[in-house]
Amino acid sequence: MLLPWYALQEGLDSGAWLGGLWSSEDYGSGFAEVLAQGKWWLSPALLALMGCFGLSLLPIPRERRGTCLAFVAGAGVVLFAAQAWGIGLRGWTAGWLTALFGEMESRQVGIGAGAAVALIALLSLLSIGLALRGAFGGDAFVAGAVTAVATSILLFTAWPILRILLQAFQNGDGAFEPALVIERLSAAKIWSLRCLSGSGRCGVAWNTLFLAVACGAGTTALGLAFALIVTRTSFRFKKTLRVLTVLPIVTPPFVIGLALILIFGRSGLVNQLLEWSLGVPPTRWIYGFQGVLLAQLFAFTPVAFLVLIGVVEGVSPTLEEASQTLRADAWTTFATVSLPLMRPGLANAFLVGFIESIADFGNPIVLGGDYGVLSTEIYFAVVGAQLDYGHAAALALLLLVLALGAFFLQRRVVGGRSYATISGKGDAGLPVPLPKGARRWALSVALPWATFTVLLYGFAFMGGLVKVWGRDYTPTLDHYIKAFAIERSASGLIWSGAAWNSFWTTVTLAAIAAPLTALLGLLAAWLLVRQRFVGRAALEFATMLSFAVPGTVIGVAYVFAFNIPPIEITGTALIIVICFVFRNMPVGVRAGIAAMSQIDRSLDEASATLRGRAPQTLIHVVLPLLRPAMVGALVYGFVRAVTTVSAVVFLVTAEYELATTYIILRVINGDYGLAIAYSSALIALMLAAILLIQLAVGDRRLGRRAAQLQGSRA
Amino acid sequence: MASVSIRLDGVSKRFDHTVKGEVYAVRQVSLSVATGELLTLLGPSGCGKSTTLRMIAGFEEPDEGAISIDGRDVTHMLPNQRGIGFVFQNYALFPHLSIFENVAYGLRVQGKPAAEIVRAVGEVLELVGLAKYERQQPHQLSGGEQQRVALARAVVFHPKVLLFDEPLSNLDAKLRVEMREQIRALQKRIGITTVYVTHDQEEAMAISDRIAVMERGEVVQDGTAEDLYYRPRTEFVARFIGRTNLLTARVVSAGEVEVEGVRLALAARKPAGERVTLVVRPEMIALLPDAQGAGRIVQRTFLGEKTDYQVALGGAVLQVTAGGEPIARLLAPGSRVAVRIASENVHILS
Incomplete structure (x- = not known):
């Protein structure tokens, strides 16, 4: 109880709080706040802590002690939460509380180190108590892990999203007005369909939907063409095509949009060529629906490709052979056997494209022009001149509903009866070569597309190497120097480049977040796959759910939830790290679940029979076997944190500026050269990180396979 | 001897092996199967028996030699033009089609009239004892039932030859004996020329008119079960057929x-x-x-x-x-x- 209860403006490292632990209202520890400042409402949490300490000293039976411990600690947590949300910056947070307890003299700022420690201690005691009672297999470690994962998901995913709901019902002063949400949600700006009759613009909801459907259909068709070529033809450059699948992971989402501007923008290559040769005045046609769609098709086709490779490979060649022996020709076989078998996979790919599209923020903001979609509208509602939180919340709610709807549909499609026919038994069949027509279609679609993708990246890279794109194509390194200059001076190196500040912030925060992401993700995966406990299904649901929430929604939700006490962390680096962790954790969970389902459960059981308890089993058996998955989760956690835009765009401040948001601002200001130079550097860095790791992890896997072969021979 | 239905003439198939370089999966195999006869290709795994069968079916093309069915050279013909019925080891029933549609598939593809399809499918399902299963989905059936559907599907359009690739290896021992008797009875009843691949010598002896024993891509001996048992030509055959x-x-x-x-x-x-x-x-x-x-x-x-x-x-x-x-x-x-x-x-x- 030697830490300040409340959050400090200047942070813990200043040390100024040491002197005021007892006497100062701002710096006081929990006990001091209760005793010296008379903040009685803090006492239940502290009393509960002391009570638990006393309980553990009393000589009572294990089960009774567990019950008491769980009860006291649980009560402590509840009362802690009640006072935290009940008393805010301006005293009681709700009228009926004021009526009940009378006017509040003092006020509360956000919780600080002391309160956080107290809360964690109470939660640990609660889980120990539950474990003593026999829950979670009587294992305190499992109990603690479940409590930790559940609490963090509740606090940093569920609560912010709930907060959006509340915000949508509140008016500007925070009063509760249910009618408002209906008014907000039924606005013509959202639902107008005038664009169909040619007499105006459609609402953002329809814009988003049209775009998402087109994007889903387009990426699915393109992805299928690529997947068919890679798995079903003797095309020579298959391996090169596969490289495409890495691109979207390392590319910040708006880079494609940028490259498109370089080619089709007002001063882009195409417009210049047309003006020069035919005298056509430059147009702005790239800004709007078609531009965003084009960018999204480029950005997300690789994702569909990745999904569909698995789908096409999952179609058993034997079934196609069977069809052939039944006198069907190649085309009939493809149409009546292969395609129907792929149908669930195609639906899945469509929904993935749909979800990616509605969650996309980078491309619409760069290329959208007048064509607003939900994610950009939300941004402008929060950041722009309107500053209408209620409107933003309503839009976010709509986006959330759309995303979750698509997500559940996808789960049903994937969870439904799958025709993927790969089993443990070797499938002796040879894949039937594509019918000529399909082959020609696939090649004629995919090859130009792949070429154009390469061109796009090429232009994006070149854009950073010329003076002013569209006017002065003199080769120069100016943009790179401007961004990444390092000067030598008497006092050492000076990182004078404009990008360094945001670059180091990004790398530092991502590096802090990545291990946390991997750890939390794998811990959750381990609990979900290997442990049986009450609420497991709910926990799994919550983790998967946070996967489906668009970044923009999370960003807005964080702004709403965490800029007022009890958790007041807006504008800090902490909120960005937390956002990284909880945005990317599901990736870790998925990687962990996939890896863990491959490790035989009997290994855990063997460890248990050898008297290893849960933590020992986890550390000595599961983790070493999971190393590849862990490394993977680490890297993807890092890379995704560096390249993300949508969520953090709401959270950055001048002090903690991130690379992507910095670039976006440069783009909005029309400073393409610097933005492109910076993006290229980022892509190169991420690509290097991924390749390095894939090399390392790939080697390990090979080693293991060899070992298994030897084992089976012996 | 009755007329020849299937003839293999010096058929070879090579593969590129990563370590050994070019290896023969099948080497200079010459065989003939008489009309209505059931010939079994028998041998240990990797002896080339399945590859031989797949070449007869047209899934793989021989590097050397010629294959003919009913006097017609089919060496470079697509599987769908050869007039074969094929029963796969894993049955290969279409999971998205009902039992009826699975069996009807070959007839539909040929554009047969609906009434004829209904009649033919009904008949053949009756023949394999699955008349009441028309509306079921493949995954609702047991392994033995799936195998019978696969059989019905293969014979429904009266192919000239019937090919089996280890059809019983996914079934348990007792069912295997039952099924092989059913297959043999059906084959005799419709009198169809059949090539059957297995690694189980007892199954081969029980079901075949004639057995061709293969070792390392070559046919080392072909003859009746009695021939192989009492007059094996090589040590390999002697050891592979029965105890010795x-x-x-x-x-x-x-x-x-x-x-x-x-x-x-x-x-x-x-x-x-x-x-x-x-x-x-x-x-x-x-x-x-x-x-x-x-x-x-x-x-x-x-x-x-x-x-x-x-x-x-x-x-x-x-x-x-x-x-x-x-x-x-x-x-x-x-x-x-x-x-x-x-x-x-x-x-x-x-």
Whole structure:
């Protein structure tokens, strides 16, 4: 109880709080706040802590002690939460509380180190108590892990999203007005369909939907063409095509949009060529629906490709052979056997494209022009001149509903009866070569597309190497120097480049977040796959759910939830790290679940029979076997944190500026050269990180396979 | 002999092996199958039997040689034009189609009228005993039932030949015996030329008119089950079909050989003093209790209807099977016996 209860403006490292632990209202520890400042409402949490300490000293039976411990600690947590949300910056947070307890003299700022420690201690005691009672297999470690994962998901995913709901019902002063949400949600700006009759613009909801459907259909068709070529033809450059699948992971989402501007923008290559040769005045046609769609098709086709490779490979060649022996020709076989078998996979790919599209923020903001979609509208509602939180919340709610709807549909499609026919038994069949027509279609679609993708990246890279794109194509390194200059001076190196500040912030925060992401993700995966406990299904649901929430929604939700006490962390680096962790954790969970389902459960059981308890089993058996998955989760956690835009765009401040948001601002200001130079550097860095790791992890896997072969021979 | 339905003429298939370079999966295989005959390709895994079958079906193209079906050269013809029915090891039923649609598939593809399809499918499902299963989905059926659907699907459009690729290896032992009898009965009833691939010699002997034994891509012997059992051409065939004693014998005279001190009346067609290898099946050896006998019982395995013995005789250990003896006549391990070999069935490997 030697830490300040409340959050400090200047942070813990200043040390100024040491002197005021007892006497100062701002710096006081929990006990001091209760005793010296008379903040009685803090006492239940502290009393509960002391009570638990006393309980553990009393000589009572294990089960009774567990019950008491769980009860006291649980009560402590509840009362802690009640006072935290009940008393805010301006005293009681709700009228009926004021009526009940009378006017509040003092006020509360956000919780600080002391309160956080107290809360964690109470939660640990609660889980120990539950474990003593026999829950979670009587294992305190499992109990603690479940409590930790559940609490963090509740606090940093569920609560912010709930907060959006509340915000949508509140008016500007925070009063509760249910009618408002209906008014907000039924606005013509959202639902107008005038664009169909040619007499105006459609609402953002329809814009988003049209775009998402087109994007889903387009990426699915393109992805299928690529997947068919890679798995079903003797095309020579298959391996090169596969490289495409890495691109979207390392590319910040708006880079494609940028490259498109370089080619089709007002001063882009195409417009210049047309003006020069035919005298056509430059147009702005790239800004709007078609531009965003084009960018999204480029950005997300690789994702569909990745999904569909698995789908096409999952179609058993034997079934196609069977069809052939039944006198069907190649085309009939493809149409009546292969395609129907792929149908669930195609639906899945469509929904993935749909979800990616509605969650996309980078491309619409760069290329959208007048064509607003939900994610950009939300941004402008929060950041722009309107500053209408209620409107933003309503839009976010709509986006959330759309995303979750698509997500559940996808789960049903994937969870439904799958025709993927790969089993443990070797499938002796040879894949039937594509019918000529399909082959020609696939090649004629995919090859130009792949070429154009390469061109796009090429232009994006070149854009950073010329003076002013569209006017002065003199080769120069100016943009790179401007961004990444390092000067030598008497006092050492000076990182004078404009990008360094945001670059180091990004790398530092991502590096802090990545291990946390991997750890939390794998811990959750381990609990979900290997442990049986009450609420497991709910926990799994919550983790998967946070996967489906668009970044923009999370960003807005964080702004709403965490800029007022009890958790007041807006504008800090902490909120960005937390956002990284909880945005990317599901990736870790998925990687962990996939890896863990491959490790035989009997290994855990063997460890248990050898008297290893849960933590020992986890550390000595599961983790070493999971190393590849862990490394993977680490890297993807890092890379995704560096390249993300949508969520953090709401959270950055001048002090903690991130690379992507910095670039976006440069783009909005029309400073393409610097933005492109910076993006290229980022892509190169991420690509290097991924390749390095894939090399390392790939080697390990090979080693293991060899070992298994030897084992089976012996 | 009836007319030839399938003919393979010097067929070879090569593969590129990462370590060994170019290897032959099938090498210079020449076979012919008579109309209505059931020929089994038998051999251990990797002997090229499945590859041979897949070349007959048209899934793989031979690098050398020619294949004809009913006198028509099909070597480079697509599978769908060859007029074959194929039954796969994993059944390969279309999971997105009902049983009826699975069986009807081949007829639909050919654009047969609906009424004819209904009639033909009904008939053939009746034939395999699955008349009530038309509306079911494949995954609702047991392994044996799925196999029968696969069979019905393969024969419904009256193909010229029927090909089976290890059709029973996913079934349990008892069902396997039942199914092979059903397959054989059906094959005989519709009189269809059939090539059947298996690695199970008992299954091969039970089902076939003729068996071709393959080893390392080549057909080492083809003949009836009796041929292969009593007159194996190579040591490999002798060992692969049934249990066997391969004994080295010395030619004593034109009509007599000697094995470990036991004399046999056999015409060896070799000069006296030469060594020959005899194929002696376990049931061709008789054991007589004899305290002075040359043989000694090493091990006895009682199997009910028969008893297996291992008998040490000179430098060799013989596998001996004795059938249906009274308990009192069972020989105890360690006891001495006289060994008699019934010479009329003993075969000399050339």
